[in-house]
Amino acid sequence: MAMTTQQIHTEINRFVETGNEEQLREFFVKNFKSLPEAMQKKVFFGFVEEMLERQAAEAEIAKIQELGIKALEEIEAFKASLQKA
Amino acid sequence: MEDAYRMRERHEELKKREKVKHPISGEAVGLGTHDRSLNDIFSDRRGREADLFLNLYLHKKNPTMAKEIARKRAIEPKPEVLLEAEEKFLEDNRESFNVLRAESDLMRDLLNGEQLIRMKRSDKDVDEIVGMIGADSAAAFLGDQLEELALTAEPRFRRLIDSLKAADEVQSGKVAERNEKRISQYLVKYGITKEQYEEATVEGLAGATPQRLAELTKKQLSGWRSALDFVSFGRVSKWRAGNLYNTLAERERLLEEADGHLGSVIKVLHGTLSRDEIKRAYQNQGFAEGTQAPSYTVMSIQDYRRFHKEFHLDKIEEDFKRYRAQEARKLGRGKYWNDDDTTNLLDRQKEKIVNTYLKDKKTKKERENARGLFKVMTDEIFTATYDTDLETKVNSIN
Numbered sequence: 001m002a003m004t005t006q007q008i009h010t011e012i013n014r015f016v017e018t019g020n021e022e023q024l025r026e027f028f029v030k031n032f033k034s035l036p037e038a039m040q041k042k043v044f045f046g047f048v049e050e051m052l053e054r055q056a057a058e059a060e061i062a063k064i065q066e067l068g069i070k071a072l073e074e075i076e077a078f079k080a081s082l083q084k085a
Numbered sequence: 086m087e088d089a090y091r092m093r094e095r096h097e098e099l100k101k102r103e104k105v106k107h108p109i110s111g112e113a114v115g116l117g118t119h120d121r122s123l124n125d126i127f128s129d130r131r132g133r134e135a136d137l138f139l140n141l142y143l144h145k146k147n148p149t150m151a152k153e154i155a156r157k158r159a160i161e162p163k164p165e166v167l168l169e170a171e172e173k174f175l176e177d178n179r180e181s182f183n184v185l186r187a188e189s190d191l192m193r194d195l196l197n198g199e200q201l202i203r204m205k206r207s208d209k210d211v212d213e214i215v216g217m218i219g220a221d222s223a224a225a226f227l228g229d230q231l232e233e234l235a236l237t238a239e240p241r242f243r244r245l246i247d248s249l250k251a252a253d254e255v256q257s258g259k260v261a262e263r264n265e266k267r268i269s270q271y272l273v274k275y276g277i278t279k280e281q282y283e284e285a286t287v288e289g290l291a292g293a294t295p296q297r298l299a300e301l302t303k304k305q306l307s308g309w310r311s312a313l314d315f316v317s318f319g320r321v322s323k324w325r326a327g328n329l330y331n332t333l334a335e336r337e338r339l340l341e342e343a344d345g346h347l348g349s350v351i352k353v354l355h356g357t358l359s360r361d362e363i364k365r366a367y368q369n370q371g372f373a374e375g376t377q378a379p380s381y382t383v384m385s386i387q388d389y390r391r392f393h394k395e396f397h398l399d400k401i402e403e404d405f406k407r408y409r410a411q412e413a414r415k416l417g418r419g420k421y422w423n424d425d426d427t428t429n430l431l432d433r434q435k436e437k438i439v440n441t442y443l444k445d446k447k448t449k450k451e452r453e454n455a456r457g458l459f460k461v462m463t464d465e466i467f468t469a470t471y472d473t474d475l476e477t478k479v480n481s482i483n
Contacts, residue, residue, distance in 0.1 A: 012462055016393050021386050024458060029210050032217060042461045044214055044223060045230035048196070049245060050457035051208040055252030061357050062254075065264035068354040072271055072347065079343045082336055 003034045104180075105187045108195060108246045109253050119187040123175055126182075127158070134186075142182050142236040143174070150174055182236070188246070189235035193228040195249060201227075204252075241456065268354045275351060383455035383463055396450070396466050401478050405442060412438045439479055446475060 003011075011031075015024050028035075028043050035043060102115035126134045139158075143151040150171060157165035167175075198220035205212040215223045235242045383392050394400050450471075455463040468474075 009465065012465060015386070016390055019386065024386065025210055028458060028461075029213050032214055039461065040218075041226045041230050042464065043458065044211075044218075044226045045234075046456075046458040046461050047208065047211050047214060048201075048204075048227060049248075049460075051204065051211050052245065052248040052252050053456070055207065056248035059251035059254050062264055065268060065354060065357050068350050068357075069264060069267050069271075071350045072354075075343050075347050075350070079340060079347075082340055082343070 001034060002036065003031060005036070008035065008039070104184050105191070108188070108191055109250055114187075114191070116183050116187045117190075119183045119190070121179070121183055123179055126179070137186070137232070137236060138179075138182055141233065142185070143178060145237045146178060147174065185235040185239065185242075186232075189232045189242070192231050192235075192246065192249070193224075196224060196227045196231070198224040200224075241454075244456075268351075268357070271351055272355065275347070381449055381452040381454050383453065383459045384457070385459075389455075389459050389462060392453075392455075392463060393466070396446070396463075398466075398471075398474055398478055401475065402482055405479055405482055408442050409438055412441070443476060443479060447472070 011027060015027065025047075028047075032040060032043065099113075101120070102113045105114050105116055106112065107114050121134065126138050129135060135158075139151055139155050143154070154167060154171050154175070157167055157171075201211075201215055201220050201223055205215045218226075231242070231245075234245070381392075383389050395404055450467065453463055453467075
């Protein structure tokens with residue numbers, strides 16, 4: 001059965017008072033089909049946006065890691081050349 | 086002469102093409118079917134383009150003018166002639182509208198059903214919803230939202246393009262997994278335990294953005310690189326010339342220095358394994374340079390609680406009274422102004438404070454920067470009638 005705007009607001013307010021982000025995500029997933037279609041669109045978009053931002057953060061981390069790994073390789077080569085000399 | 090014309094046309098064509106780039110490849114792709122004149126926009130058979138242009142895009146830019154143009158255009162049987170300023174407003178915004186329409190279509194193509202099936206594996210909630218409604222319906226949902234986002238919240242739309250591009254890099258290369266394996270190998274090789282760096286790492290990461298971490302890494306890189314350059318161009322040649330004692334001492338010093346740099350780079354790399362902190366830092370950072378960035382961030386339940394307290398109509402009375410008391414103190418009228426007795430206030434001051442409060446709320450509302458699920462929740466507060474309801478509410482408070 002479809003949830004009314006009032007019911008949704010009541011739920012949201014409940015999360016504001018006592019809930020956490022995980023519970024909020026759970027609420028939107030569990031009740032997804034009961035939400036009005038306009039809200040379903042927004043909610044799904046919200047999930048995808050968060051997912052893409054997390055993946056973008058992974059990419060940022062990967063870039064830093066590549067830079068650092070390259071640095072380590074070069075320092076090691078430098079050390080090896082000193083030790084050989 | 087004809088050649089000159091043709092060259093100019095070609096040049097114009099290329100310039101136009103450059104305006105729209107593919108979000109992932111960066112290749113100039115042009116406006117395609119979205120290369121529309123004002124006449125094309127307003128004569129679209131279904132009226133959809135005109136609706137998006139006038140009621141969504143221009144309404145966001147200048148609601149008063151957009152409403153007036155819509156009113157004049159709706160007059161039957163003959164629409165009212167637009168003022169010169171109104172015609173200019175339409176023409177000035179036509180091209181940017183076309184660009185955003187083209188870009189949102191490209192994004193819609195990229196986030197299609199097939200792509201969603203590929204991406205959903207990395208997020209259990211997205212996975213579950215796509216499973217419930219099917220990949221094609223899910224992609225259609227996204228398409229509609231993307232279109233609206235492009236026309237009403239460009240900075241957020243651009244950020245999404247950047248995220249998709251970055252996400253695509255990660256998905257295609259499995260870079261992160263490979264890097265982590267390498268870093269773990271280095272940690273083992275140099276006998277570095279988690280505990281050794283934990284404290285420094287946590288401190289170093291508090292509030293750090295990936296950019297800051299990247300800067301830190303680069304700074305360290307330039308540090309050891311300058312040592313390396315110094316050796317290559319100076320000390321090593323001297324050493325080869327036969328100054329043995331100096332060379333040995335120098336060698337030890339350089340080896341020590343290299344170890345120091347090694348340790349600091351490993352420390353940064355070790356820090357990158359604390360992914361949650363970095364992810365949060367990334368999510369909280371601002372928008373790309375050059376875009377007008379909203380800055381009232383709502384990205385966590387704590388942010389939302391503050392936001393709710395400040396903007397929800399049920400909380401406005403409390404919020405306004407707090408503001409009013411604070412302003413009254415500034416005016417030196419605190420002793421007259423409390424919840425029970427406002428009679429001693431001059432009407433002029435009362436009005437001024439109400440107006441400043443409403444203006445302040447409006448400014449903050451425009452700077453709202455909620456994303457993800459929190460955007461859904463802030464939208465629930467900011468209904469279409471929010472501004473009027475807020476004004477009525479504030480004016481009714483004694």
